[in-house]
Amino acid sequence: MKLRRDVFQAISDPTRRAIISLVALQALTPTAIAENFDYSRQTISKHIQILTECEILEQEQKGREIYYHLNPIGMKEIADFIEPFRIMWDDRFNRLEAVMKSRIHEHKK
Template identity: 70%
Template sequence: MNLRRDVFQAIADPTRRAILLLVATQSMSAGAIAANFDTARPTVSKHLQILTECELLSQELNGREVYYHLNPNKMKEVSDFLEPFRALWDDRFNKLEKVMKSYKPKK
């Protein structure tokens, strides 16, 4: 049953976003990731499971340790989805800036 495996629900959680930021710079084991949080290791493992099922993270077995890597292709999909909204807001802010620059208060 895949109830919470939507990418946007996954990145909505602040702990999962923090995990993505940690793993973005280097691959890390679950233990190394969990050491950065004040929550129980099983809680971090659940976050890792969700991020892996959403394909935001990939796993690599190295000896007895599982290392987690950021999946840049999936992150690009998220970025590509958000880009039209970013362009829309940039346009709106540019228009607002023009209005504000042309505003002359009455004396």
């Protein structure tokens, strides 16, 4: 069984989150990704490797170039973990909004 990196550890780094944001818009080569940072190409390659190992990024060979793009299935693990918290907070904010509206309504009487 192949072990893979922890997706949450991978996205904890701000540079890796920035890379995810870049490739979410369009597939990019490592050089194109690196041009957006003040780090060496090797440093960016290491970040890309980590994101690829945890299956957030996928690579695709096009001619001589390798392009990286976002793997929506890899992002699903993150979304699945966050979803119950989003639901909980939406519910809490909805209840708070209801209380605030009722207080405003009572105050206007």
